[in-house]
Amino acid sequence: MNAAHSSRDISEADSTHYNRPLPDTRLVACPHCDLLQRLPEVAPGASARCPRCDKELWRHREDSLNRTLALTLAAAVLYVIANAVPMLGLTAVGHQAATTVFGGAVQLWRDGQEIVAVLILFAAVVAPALQIGSMLLITTVSLRERPPAWVGSLLRHIPFTRTWSMLEVMLVGVLVALTKIADYATVDPGLALFAVAGLVFLLPAIQSGFDPREVWDKVEWAEAAARPATASERPVEATS
Numbered sequence: 001m002n003a004a005h006s007s008r009d010i011s012e013a014d015s016t017h018y019n020r021p022l023p024d025t026r027l028v029a030c031p032h033c034d035l036l037q038r039l040p041e042v043a044p045g046a047s048a049r050c051p052r053c054d055k056e057l058w059r060h061r062e063d064s065l066n067r068t069l070a071l072t073l074a075a076a077v078l079y080v081i082a083n084a085v086p087m088l089g090l091t092a093v094g095h096q097a098a099t100t101v102f103g104g105a106v107q108l109w110r111d112g113q114e115i116v117a118v119l120i121l122f123a124a125v126v127a128p129a130l131q132i133g134s135m136l137l138i139t140t141v142s143l144r145e146r147p148p149a150w151v152g153s154l155l156r157h158i159p160f161t162r163t164w165s166m167l168e169v170m171l172v173g174v175l176v177a178l179t180k181i182a183d184y185a186t187v188d189p190g191l192a193l194f195a196v197a198g199l200v201f202l203l204p205a206i207q208s209g210f211d212p213r214e215v216w217d218k219v220e221w222a223e224a225a226a227r228p229a230t231a232s233e234r235p236v237e238a239t240s
Contacts, residue, residue, distance in 0.1 A: 026038050026039045027039075028057065028058075030050040030052065030053065030055065030057060031055075032050065032053050032055045033050060033052050033053040033055075035050055035051070035052045035053075037050070037051070037057075039057065039058055042058075042059075042060045043060065044060050044061070044062035045059075045060065045061075045062070046059070046060055047059040047060070058211075058213055059211070060211075061209055061210070061211040061214075064209060064210060064211035064214050065139050065142055065143060065211075065214060065215075066143075067209050068135065068139050068206055068209050068210045069136075069139040069140065069143075071202060071205055071206045071209060072132060072135045072136045072139060072206055073136070074202060075132050075199060075202045075203060075206060076132050076133075076136060078195045078196075078198045078199050078202065079128060079129065079132055079195075079199060081191060081192060081195040082101060082192045082195035082196045082199060083100060083101055083102060083125065083192070084100070084192075085100070085190055085191045085192045085195075086098035086099060086100055086190040086191075086192060087099065087100055087101055087104075087174070087189075087190045087192035087193045087196070088174070088178075088187065088188070088189065088190055088193065089187070089188035089189075089190060091186040091188065098188075098190065100192060101120075101124050101125060101170070101192065101196070102121070102125055104120065105117045105118075105120045105121040105124075105125070108120065120170065122164065123164055123165065123166040123167075123169070123170070124166065124167055124170045127161050127164040127165040127166070128161075128165045128167055128199065128203070130161040131158070131161035131162055131165050131203065132203075134154050134157065134158055134161060135158070135206055135210070137151075137154060138151055138154050138155060138158075138215060139210075142214075142215045142218055144218075145218070146218065146219075147215070147218055147219050148219075149219060151215060151219055152215075152216065152219050155212055155215060155216070158212075162203075162207060165203060167196055167199050167200050167203070168200045170196070171193075171196055171197060171200055174193065
């Protein structure tokens with residue numbers, strides 16, 4: 001029994017010894033071809049590319065967090081405007097009507113287009129809100145010297161929110177609809193339409209100026225106290 005406990009403790013100690021991050025933070029594996037390499041020093045605005053597959057590994061973005069935070073705050077203001085005021089106003093035969101993005105999704109639901117309504121609500125309202133909110137939280141907390149580990153979890157989900165945020169698709173659809181109904185009604189573009197147009201440019205600008213490596217370098221690693229006690233940390237029991 002003691003021999004079994006001893007071998008298990010030794011294996012746990014070995015796994016704890018080897019399961020640690022490398023001290024060289026510039027040593028990375030290419031996400032496309034898995035080539036292990038060391039990132040060189042590059043000037044601001046320049047990028048490091050993989051010598052095997054020529055994919056970009058990292059681009060040095062100067063003052064990434066502050067610039068991303070400023071763009072994200074601007075996007076948050078535009079998002080509130082885009083969902084709080086009417087996007088379009090129509091006047092036809094003496095009747096006037098106006099709607100917001102959320103109101104358009106509700107009207108589609110009432111008209112029996114449930115699937116289209118849910119898609120528009122998620123792609124034009126929910127996903128952009130998650131993207132802006134996540135980026136705002138990440139950049140704000142990452143200004144600290146040591147952000148908590150849950151920032152990394154948020155960072156992993158950013159690609160999902162970015163993929164499903166389709167404001168540009170909705171904007172193109174609105175412009176096509178305006179062209180078709182221009183001969184039958186008077187169309188009054190609302191402030192929300194210009195806010196959505198601004199978001200179409202701001203959201204890609206946020207992603208192009210954001211350097212996730214800067215956040216990963218600052219995220220606090222799991223402390224030894226939060227891990228299970230290893231063999232070297234357990235009290236030694238006296239055996240007869």
